[in-house]
Amino acid sequence: MSGQWFLFSVDLLALFGIYLALNLSLRLQLGYTGIANFGLVLAFTGGAYVGGWLPIRLGMWLVEVDPSLADDMIWNNVIIASQVDLSLHGSPGTAMTILLITLLAAGAAGALLGLQSGYPAVRLGGDYLAISLLAFGEVLAIIGNNYDPVVGGPLGVRIPDVWAWAGDWRFMAASLANCALALGVWLYLDSIEKSPMGRMLRAIRDNPDAASSLGKNVARVRLNVMVTGGIICGLAGAMYTLYTTGVAPSALSRFDWTFLPWVMVVFGGSGSNVGVLIGTFTFILVQKLIISYKFALSFLPFDPVWLQFLLMGLVLILVLNFRPSGLVTEKASYALSRREMAKAAGKESL
Amino acid sequence: MASFIDALTYSALLGLMGFGLTLIRRTTGVWNVAHGEVVTIGSYVALTATSFLAHSPYFYLPLAFLVCAGVSGIIFLAGVEPIRAKGASSILLLVVTIAISLIMIAVINIYADYLQNVFHLSSKNFLFARFDFTLLGQMGILWAAWAALAALTISYYLVLQHTRLGLALRALAEQPTLAVVMGANVKSLSLLSWCLAGGAAGLAGCLFPMRFQCHPGVGTSMIATMFAVSIFGGIEKMYGPLLAGLVLGFAQIYGIDLLSSWVGPGVIPFKDLIPMIVLLLTLQFLPEGLSGFVGRRRG
Amino acid sequence: MNNLLKIENLNAGYGGIHVLFDVNLDCTRGEAVAIVGPNGSGKTTLLNSIFRLADIFSGSVILDGTEMQKEKSHKVTGRGVGYLRQEGNVFPGLTVEENLKMGAFNLPKGEVGERMEEVLSLVKPVVPFLRRTAGTLSGGEREMVALAVSLMCRPKLLLLDEPTSGLSPIASAQIAELIKNLKDKTRLSMLIIEQNLKILFDVVDKCYLLVSGRIIFSGGPGELQCDKELMRTYLGLA
Ligand SMILES: Nc1ncnc2c1ncn2[C@@H]1O[C@H](COP(=O)(O)OP(=O)(O)OP(=O)(O)O)[C@@H](O)[C@H]1O
Ligand SMILES: [Mg+2]
Numbered sequence: 068m069s070g071q072w073f074l075f076s077v078d079l080l081a082l083f084g085i086y087l088a089l090n091l092s093l094r095l096q097l098g099y100t101g102i103a104n105f106g107l108v109l110a111f112t113g114g115a116y117v118g119g120w121l122p123i124r125l126g127m128w129l130v131e132v133d134p135s136l137a138d139d140m141i142w143n144n145v146i147i148a149s150q151v152d153l154s155l156h157g158s159p160g161t162a163m164t165i166l167l168i169t170l171l172a173a174g175a176a177g178a179l180l181g182l183q184s185g186y187p188a189v190r191l192g193g194d195y196l197a198i199s200l201l202a203f204g205e206v207l208a209i210i211g212n213n214y215d216p217v218v219g220g221p222l223g224v225r226i227p228d229v230w231a232w233a234g235d236w237r238f239m240a241a242s243l244a245n246c247a248l249a250l251g252v253w254l255y256l257d258s259i260e261k262s263p264m265g266r267m268l269r270a271i272r273d274n275p276d277a278a279s280s281l282g283k284n285v286a287r288v289r290l291n292v293m294v295t296g297g298i299i300c301g302l303a304g305a306m307y308t309l310y311t312t313g314v315a316p317s318a319l320s321r322f323d324w325t326f327l328p329w330v331m332v333v334f335g336g337s338g339s340n341v342g343v344l345i346g347t348f349t350f351i352l353v354q355k356l357i358i359s360y361k362f363a364l365s366f367l368p369f370d371p372v373w374l375q376f377l378l379m380g381l382v383l384i385l386v387l388n389f390r391p392s393g394l395v396t397e398k399a400s401y402a403l404s405r406r407e408m409a410k411a412a413g414k415e416s417l
Numbered sequence: 418m419a420s421f422i423d424a425l426t427y428s429a430l431l432g433l434m435g436f437g438l439t440l441i442r443r444t445t446g447v448w449n450v451a452h453g454e455v456v457t458i459g460s461y462v463a464l465t466a467t468s469f470l471a472h473s474p475y476f477y478l479p480l481a482f483l484v485c486a487g488v489s490g491i492i493f494l495a496g497v498e499p500i501r502a503k504g505a506s507s508i509l510l511l512v513v514t515i516a517i518s519l520i521m522i523a524v525i526n527i528y529a530d531y532l533q534n535v536f537h538l539s540s541k542n543f544l545f546a547r548f549d550f551t552l553l554g555q556m557g558i559l560w561a562a563w564a565a566l567a568a569l570t571i572s573y574y575l576v577l578q579h580t581r582l583g584l585a586l587r588a589l590a591e592q593p594t595l596a597v598v599m600g601a602n603v604k605s606l607s608l609l610s611w612c613l614a615g616g617a618a619g620l621a622g623c624l625f626p627m628r629f630q631c632h633p634g635v636g637t638s639m640i641a642t643m644f645a646v647s648i649f650g651g652i653e654k655m656y657g658p659l660l661a662g663l664v665l666g667f668a669q670i671y672g673i674d675l676l677s678s679w680v681g682p683g684v685i686p687f688k689d690l691i692p693m694i695v696l697l698l699t700l701q702f703l704p705e706g707l708s709g710f711v712g713r714r715r716g
Numbered sequence: 717m718n719n720l721l722k723i724e725n726l727n728a729g730y731g732g733i734h735v736l737f738d739v740n741l742d743c744t745r746g747e748a749v750a751i752v753g754p755n756g757s758g759k760t761t762l763l764n765s766i767f768r769l770a771d772i773f774s775g776s777v778i779l780d781g782t783e784m785q786k787e788k789s790h791k792v793t794g795r796g797v798g799y800l801r802q803e804g805n806v807f808p809g810l811t812v813e814e815n816l817k818m819g820a821f822n823l824p825k826g827e828v829g830e831r832m833e834e835v836l837s838l839v840k841p842v843v844p845f846l847r848r849t850a851g852t853l854s855g856g857e858r859e860m861v862a863l864a865v866s867l868m869c870r871p872k873l874l875l876l877d878e879p880t881s882g883l884s885p886i887a888s889a890q891i892a893e894l895i896k897n898l899k900d901k902t903r904l905s906m907l908i909i910e911q912n913l914k915i916l917f918d919v920v921d922k923c924y925l926l927v928s929g930r931i932i933f934s935g936g937p938g939e940l941q942c943d944k945e946l947m948r949t950y951l952g953l954a
Contacts (some may be wrong), residue, residue, distance in 0.1 A: 103508040106514075191700065195505040198448045198648070199700055206693050213686035279690040298585040322522075327513055332511055369530030380520030387500050387513055453953065504731065581817075581825065584810075588818045591807045598767055599869070600793040600822035 077238045079355050084245025085307045087347045090253045090328050091340065092283040092299035098337035099265065100292045101272035106200035108324040110180045110297040112316075114173035114304025119218035119226055119314035121172055125165045126227045128150035131159075141215055144224045148312075151227035159232040165275045166229045169305055177301020178294045180207075185293030204325055211316030223315025226308065241310045248306055251301055253340055268292065322376075327354075334386050336393020344393055353378065420674045422559055426628055429562035433621035434639065435646030435658030436569060437614030438491075443590045443652050444610040446507055450514040450642060451492055452674025453636035454521035455615050459485050460631045461528065461624020463545070464470020468538055473548045473621060475561060481623035482616040492517050497611075498604065520636060529633045535609055541633060545626045558627040565620045571658050573613070577655065586610070642669075645692035649699045651706020660707045665692055719744050719778075720756065720767075720854040720873055720905045726775035728765040734773070734863050735761045737929045743873070746917055748895070748905040749935070750910055753926035760802055760911045762926065763875045767799060779873070794822045798871030802878050803910075805862035808851030812842065812861050815850050819868030831868055839864040839894065841887075863891065867898075874898070876908045880915070888915055895919055 089107060096102040123140070126132070132150045136143040155162045184203045191199065212221045233240040259265045268288070275285050308314045329349065335346020357375050364371040386393065435455055441449045459481045466477040496517045501510060532540035548556040550557040577583035589606050597603055618636075625631055646665055650657025673688040699706060721743040729735040735758045738940040751759050764770040766777055768789045776790060777784040778793055793799070798819075806815050816835065828940045836843055840863045850861060863879055880888040880894070893925045898904050899919065910916050913923075916937075923940045925933035933946055940946065 095680045101508075103511065105511075132682060150464050191704070194446075194511055197508060197511055197646070198644050199696060201450070202693060202696055205641045206690060209687065209689045209693075292558045322519075326519065329512060329515065331518075366709035369527040373526045373530075376523035376526075380516045380518075380523065383519070384496060386515065387505070387509060387516065391500070391503070391505060406603050422879050581821070584814060584818055585821060587810060587814075591809050592804050594769065595801065595804055595807065596818070597769075597789045597797045598793060599818055600790050602788075602790045703874075 074169075074238070075355065075359065079240050079351060081238070081245050081310050082241035082355070083348060083351050084242065084247070085303050085310070086328065086331065086351060087249035087344060088245075088252045088299055088303040088306075089324070090332050090347050091249065091256055092296040092303070093328050093332050094337050094340070094343050095256060095290055095299070096268075096296045097332065098339075099259070099268035099272060100289055101275075102289060102292060102296075103194070103197035104200050104293070104296060105197045105329070106184055106202075106322050107328055108202035108319060109184055109200075109204045109207055109298055110300035111176040111304040111324045112211065112300035112319045113176040113180045113297075114306075115308045115314050115319055116207065116211060116218050116304075117173040117176045117301070118169055118305035119224050121169050121222070122148055122165050122226050122229065123151065123329060125168060126155070129161050129165065130154035140222070141224065144219060148225045148227050152231050155227060155229065155231045156234075157232065162232050164230040165227070166309065168311065169229075170302055173301045173305030174298045175301075177297040179297070179298070180293040180301070181297020182290070185290050185297075193298055193328070201321075201325070204321060208316055208319060208321075211319070217315050218316060221315065221317045223313055223318070225313045229309050229314045236385045245306050245310060253350045256340055257258030270333045327379070330383050333393060335385060336395040338392060339395050342393050342395030350379070420671055422555060423628070424667045424670035426556070426559045426562055427670050428663045428668045429559075430621050430625055430629075430662075431642065431646050432566045432659045432662025433562070433617050433624075434565070435642045435650060435662055436655070437617045437689075438643055439650060439652050439655065439658050440573075440610050440614045442647065443655075444586055445448075445493075445497075445501075445607045446593075447497060447501075447510045447514065448507075448644070449492070449611075449614070450511065450640060451518035451521055451638075452489075452614070452618055453519055453638075453640035454525060455485050455489050455492075455618040455625040455637035456625070456639070456643075457525050457631075457633065458488055458521075458636075459619035460626050460635060460654040461525065461540075462619065463623040463624075464538070464540060464543055464619075464631070464684070465532070467545065467548070468532075468536075473550075474545050474627060475557070478561075478620060478623050481619040482620075485619025485622065486612040486616035489618070490612040492615075493608055493611035505690060507615055518637070522634075526633045527681075543626055543631050544629070547626060549627050556628070558624060561627075562621075562624050564629070565624070565661060566662070569617055569620075570656055573655055582606075584650050605665065617620075640690040642689070645696040645699075649703075649706055653705065657706055664707070665695060668692075719743070720747075720780055721907070722776075722778040723762075723766075724776050724778070726762075726777065726816070727773040728761060728770045728775075729773065729884065730770055734900065735770070735929050736765065738775070739926075739929075739931055741924060741931070741934075743907060743922075745872075745905055746899070747921045748899050748906045748908060750908050750913065750916055750920040751922045751926055752910065752913055752923060757926045758929040759879055759926055761929075763799065763877055763909065766875065767795065793869050793871075797870035797875065798866040798869050798873070800862050800866040800877060800879055801874045802881070806850040806858055806865065808849070810846055810850055812845045812850055812853075815861060815865050816868055821841075821866035822869055823827065831870060835867045838898070841890070843886050856884060856887050859883055860887070860891075869902065872908070873905045876906060876907050876910075878911060880912055888912060892916060892919060897906060901920050909943065912938075913937075 089111060093104060093107060098103045123144070127147060130151055131154065132147055136147050140147070184200055211217050219225050229239070230237045230241045259268070271285050271288055331346040331350045332343055334349065335344065336342030354375060357371065361371050434452070438449060438452050441447055462481040462484050463474040466480060471542050483656065496513055497510060500513050529540040532538045543588065549643050552560050553667045577587060585596065586606060589601060589603060593603060624637065624638065642665070646658055646661045646666055650661030668691045673685055677684050719742055723739060723741040725737055726736055726739040727734065733814065739762060751762065753759055761770045766784065767887045768787065772785045779797065782837065784792065810818065816832055817828055820831055823831060839860060841860050845857060845861065850858065853861060859879065859882060866874060880891050884893065895906065895908070899906065908916065920937055923935065923937050924931050925940065925946060933940060933943070
């Protein structure tokens with residue numbers, strides 16, 4: 068395998084992990100409780116900002132860096148980051164400490180953002196909620212783009228590389244870590260699926276009124292789900308930043324981090340993890356291929372990047388027309404197996 | 418003074434944009450995310466026509482209205498209606514409009530690239546302030562935007578209250594199935610609403626570059642603000658967007674001016690946060706929106 | 717042929733859900749037909765399929781000699797069918813007068829006022845509410861208004877889905893009286909779904925008993941009353 072293909076696959080894997088985690092969080096919210104979160108980008112951006120703000124400060128504190136540089140963290144950003152990088156090369160322990168603390172903080176930020184956007188909104192009906200979340204999704208982008216101290220304004224900042232210690236395997240390690248995050252979320256969803264909690268969530272999705280008449284506090288449960296979803300998005304945002312070792316508010320767009328996940332989930336089907344996985348993989352691959360072969364299309368009188376938008380839109384329309392529940396559809400989940408049910412029913416009729 | 422006039426102009430444009438969103442949501446129950454791109458198309462109609470055919474952009478207002486009404490109608494017929502006919506939920510319809518919005522973003526950008534690469538027009542950033550006239554000492558755009566908004570709102574109100582068509586439109590918004598049973602053709606009434614909404618967006622888009630910088634993402638970047646206008650205004654009454662446009666427009670331009678004179682110029686870039694804050698407060702304290710609130714007070 | 721409505725081997729439902737199985741039904745001019753049956757048996761679906769509000773899988777609905785299954789929903793009322801729906805049968809935000817006008821949507825504009833007077837003379841209890849917003853009426857008042865609205869289109873055939881639901885015994889009797897009146901005076905054909913059969917037994921000419929989407933009995937009201945078994949099992953009347 069040539070080096071170029073190796074890099075291509077590793078980057079594919081990294082993005083795949085991030086998007087899968089994000090998409091599973093969308094599935095948790097949409098597939099289980101019917102919350103159409105069109106503001107995924109909010110918590111993701113929150114996590115990414117934490118990833119852009121915290122590691123460099125932790126790094127300065129944990130390793131030796133010229134303290135006078137701290138006078139202007141943004142101006143001296145690149146110098147500090149490379150100095151921290153230098154020491155992180157030899158100390159995986161410090162790097163992993165930074166990673167863990169950052170993830171904790173990013174998760175907390177995600178939870179907070181989930182709570183903040185969910186609180187006024189969970190009582191609203193389906194599409195109202197969706198639209199408000201879409202609008203709130205813009206808030207952090209506006210702040211990040213205009214308030215330099217967060218992550219350096221529209222151009223962003225560079226951050227220390229917590230994977231520097233892995234040397235040549237740096238990209239591989241980061242990619243695998245991203246996939247580990249996705250795997251964790253996957254297992255979490257799987258465990259919910261089979262629990263009474265999962266059935267309650269689906270009951271709330273299918274008929275909120277009936278669920279609330281059965282004594283379930285629908286608003287509360289929805290809020291919990293939004294907070295959980297926010298945590299996952301926050302973690303994904305931080306992992307993404309740590310992988311790319313940089314963050315720029317202008318790159319955290321509604322298209323990339325809200326609409327694209329929606330396309331993937333709707334395409335694959337929000338009813339199952341496998342569907343989400345298939346949708347995620349397909350679109351990451353397509354996106355990477357378009358970007359890789361961009362130059363082959365340079366004869367066009369426009370930027371080939373727009374073909375990607377065109378493609379996503381068309382695929383989405385086709386799927387919605389011909390297979391609205393996505394490629395993979397939901398299976399009903401029963402508390403008892405078929406046989407047990409038949410047995411119970413049989414006894415009753417005796 | 419300048420910012421007062423700016424705020425007044427901006428309010429009218431916001432009102433025009435919100436008008437369409439509210440209209441579509443009211444009569445067909447869909448939040449149209451692609452509405453922002455329809456606005457952008459209005460701006461590009463103005464750019465194309467003024468570049469190739471000369472004349473002032475005002476001259477092309479009817480053209481922008483027609484083109485955007487057509488585009489919006491096509492969005493409804495080709496994108497939304499087939500899926501709605503299968504009984505899709507409001508969320509799924511929202512996803513449909515997102516898909517359409519992605520396609521339109523692509524088309525608009527490709528078109529802008531094309532204009533730039535082939536005809537060397539500055540299509541990624543344009544402003545027509547130089548074409549504007551003055552009337553009674555004020556910029557023409559101020560009068561034009563308010564005239565368009567007022568004419569639309571008032572005539573739509575009159576149609577709603579005094580004609581059979583208006584009765585059917587109101588009936589449709591309340592109980593679609595019953596309206597069908599009584600002989601209302603839901604599809605053509607919905608199409609009419611979408612076209613009118615698109616036309617209003619086209620007017621807004623055509624007028625926008627007279628005062629504000631335009632680019633391929635202009636409508637897309639304002640969609641969140643448009644939703645804020647629509648929800649804050651309340652979807653029950655068609656004067657909602659006008660009221661909300663005024664409040665938000667002033668808050669965003671005049672209010673931030675005032676604030677920056679107290680706090681310092683640092684707050685100016687955050688003017689785009691104001692609609693979000695208003696939206697947040699609306700959802701919390703005034704879920705039926707401004708017009709719903711006014712309506713409730715009067716009984 | 718004297719058949720105003722003829723339903724043949726109708727199979728209908730919603731999307732993938734099959735509700736009606738091989739239903740046959742006739743209604744001649746000036747006839748009042750009752751459809752009875754347990755909850756969920758498909759009575760409303762039967763009326764809905766005449767308006768294409770339910771999906772027709774096979775079979776035919778023939779109104780006045782024309783096949784209706786290709787007709788668009790909003791065109792049905794123009795062929796002289798009025799429909800009082802079981803639920804959502806008025807526009808709550810419109811005034812009663814506007815509701816009535818909306819009911820005459822398919823009539824020429826000039827005839828609306830005249831028709832409104834005719835209907836109001838038939839359904840007198842509605843007169844005092846004309847200026848009220850329909851959403852503020854009580855359930856019974858609203859049912860009266862809905863009945864008046866369904867008459868506005870000058871129907872030849874009137875579909876009534878539980879017209880007395882939620883009405884007091886006196887108001888129910890009034891409705892029964894009204895239905896009788898309509899039948900005698902205007903030779904209007906009617907399909908009536910009614911749980912409270914007793915008040916209609918002397919009005920209707922024919923009964924259909926629908927159970928689980930199948931017609932299991934059809935005949936005169938007298939015959940149905942004689943079949944004690946059916947009466948007890950499905951209608952709870954002895
Ligand atoms: N829109 C719908 N989509 C799917 N199934 C439906 C729909 N409407 C009704 N059904 C189902 O079709 C069956 C028949 O319903 P229908 O409303 O025709 O019953 P009905 O005889 O009118 O009952 P009732 O006496 O309670 O009014 C029921 O099992 C119901 O659950
Ligand atoms: Mg019924």
